[in-house]
Amino acid sequence: MREADTSVPASTAGHPVWQRISSYQFGPPEASLSFAARLARENGWSAARTERVIEEYRRFAFLAATGEAQVTPSDAVDQVWHLHLTYTRDYWERFCPDILGKPLHHGPTAGGPDERNHFFAQYADTLARYEAAFGAPPPSDIWPSAAQRLLDDPRARRVHPRDAILLSRPQAALLLLAFIGLFAFALFLWVQHG
Numbered sequence: 001m002r003e004a005d006t007s008v009p010a011s012t013a014g015h016p017v018w019q020r021i022s023s024y025q026f027g028p029p030e031a032s033l034s035f036a037a038r039l040a041r042e043n044g045w046s047a048a049r050t051e052r053v054i055e056e057y058r059r060f061a062f063l064a065a066t067g068e069a070q071v072t073p074s075d076a077v078d079q080v081w082h083l084h085l086t087y088t089r090d091y092w093e094r095f096c097p098d099i100l101g102k103p104l105h106h107g108p109t110a111g112g113p114d115e116r117n118h119f120f121a122q123y124a125d126t127l128a129r130y131e132a133a134f135g136a137p138p139p140s141d142i143w144p145s146a147a148q149r150l151l152d153d154p155r156a157r158r159v160h161p162r163d164a165i166l167l168s169r170p171q172a173a174l175l176l177l178a179f180i181g182l183f184a185f186a187l188f189l190w191v192q193h194g
Helices: 016-022 035-043 047-066 075-086 088-100 113-134 146-155 169-193
Strands: none
Touching (some): 035 047, 047 088, 047 113
């Protein structure tokens, strides 16, 4: 069982849905590869980031279960939701009826400008409801701006490390500088001895 989260305001901490969600264990406890370990592996996250994002999924689920309007998750929170949905028995037979008290369906966008505008407004409403329920704005490294969430994040692609060499932008810049330096040195030697 998880320890109580003292960063949650008393009004939310005392809510029966929050009490059930906050102590809920995702995935079967006897699994060799835990829900959190699978999530970390699939997303390339550290254990600490994974636990933070799972906590934000709890908060998202609370907002979804206790409000009338639909909510939109951040991309990271959506990754937790996607994985949770694959644990179909846990999700549909236990989490939704027993923990949330209602079904929580995942409805991706149908695309187009009207849908984009709808999800921009819904995401803004989700962030406002989050702050009202939890007494502080959501962490921006997990809940980015609407523009990043709805315009930039959907461009992401899954890449298997066996198929590509993955470099961060700073690593790529250093590699490029090293290549330019090596080329300049080779050119210098060629001019000197050529």
